[in-house]
Amino acid sequence: MELEVRHLRVLCAIAETGSLHKAARQLGVSQPSLTTQLRRIERALDGELFLRERTGCRPTPLGRTVLGHARPLLDGMASLVAEARAAALGPRLRIGSTASRALPGWLRRLRWRLPDTETSLLVDVSANALLRMVAAGQLDVAFVHEVEGCPLRVPAGVEVRVLVEREPQFVSMARDHPAARQEVVDLADLAGDRWMVDPSVDGEWAGLRRVLTDAGLDPAYLHGDYHSAASLIATGEAVAPCQPTSGPRPDLAIRPLQGDPLGVRLLLASAPGVDAEVYADLRASYREAALRVGAYRAWLRRQGSPLLGAGQAG
Known part of the structure; x- marks a missing residue:
């Protein structure tokens, strides 16, 4: 018997759940069927992979060795499938945002500059949830606001640029x-x-x-x-x-x-490698939305804000 990807998924499910019963439910098979599969895998590797105890299953030394190779292989396979599907669908830009009047102008600019890119938008009230989605690869960028005195939790690997400091x-x-x-x-x-x-x-x-x-x-x-x-x-x-x-x-x-x-502080969070022009498009769209409102335009003039551009400050 040769090990296949499905066998590696079985081993990882058992290790993650710590139970044959829970692993069977996760994989959508019966527990007797899962037990039979595990025995076949152990016979193929000529060794016991899990100790069956009253509290559940835990890996043996051989099991830990096999799992150490299985997890990276499964992660690599998942990445390969995701990249292949993305390539088949063509270029795409997955945007997340908290509510903002800059969104319509931003989407308009992106469509004009990237006509062959499929652009999607997810609006959520939780900035932290959007940041987690960027870190998990579910979003490419997220336009969020950070309430003063209540810093957001930026996951490792997420790049952040400040759109408006305050x-x-x-x-x-x-x-x-x-x-x-x-x-x-x-x-x-x-x-x-x-x-x-x-x-x-x-x-x-x-x-x-x-x-x-x-x-x-x-x-x-x-x-x-x-x-x-x-x-x-x-x-x-x-x-x-x-x-x-x-x-x-x-x-x-x-x-x-x-x-x-x-x-609040306005931020654009992104996965590494996202086109820098995406930020420039957002900044231009925010400026457009800001100058459209008389009260905010007057406030920016009083502050001498660089958002006004040459000839409008003062």
Whole structure:
């Protein structure tokens, strides 16, 4: 009997689960069938590979030697299959992102510059989840934001470039909110309001609480996603932090906060070897989205931001 890839999968499944019963379930076969396969493999190698104990199975010295060769072979085979499938499908770019108004422009630029590349997009509220997907080879790039004071967990092997070192977070409120009469709002003017926050956004809940506590505020909170929050904000039930690239709405007022207490860092994470122009396309798209909004454009002008480009600062 010659060992085949399927035999190596059997051995690795038994080692990983520590049980013939669990390995059989993982492989989708019956336990008697798996036991028979293991005996055949052991006969072919002329030695016992696992000790069967009351608590499960553990590799013998010979078993550990065989497994040490089996795992790299299976990993190599999986990589070969993945690369072959990717080559058959043609070039592709798998993008992940937290919510951003820069996404439409970024996708448009990528399609124009890479017409033969299949581009896919996955939007997720969790920046850390997207970073893990880049590390696992499930995404090529991820555009994420990092809440100030709540650093993201960047896996080893993931390359990160800073798009914007600090993007201020504005506040969204009802159009008839008293504070909406001001061009820049002080947190004290929102002392009596409830704040809407999405706790599933990495760092959002902790970052907002810290800023409000530092300002001496102890407001009530509503937990929910920001898309469904708009109707509550428009009717005056809550206020919420929002991206400065948020466009105007007839029922909402979006204003900068005095002193810019809330901020995020915008990052592009990628697998090694991703085209550097992907970053340039994103930066151009973000600039386009930023300059489209009058309040953010005015804020950038006050800061003398390089995003404005020559002739627009000051």
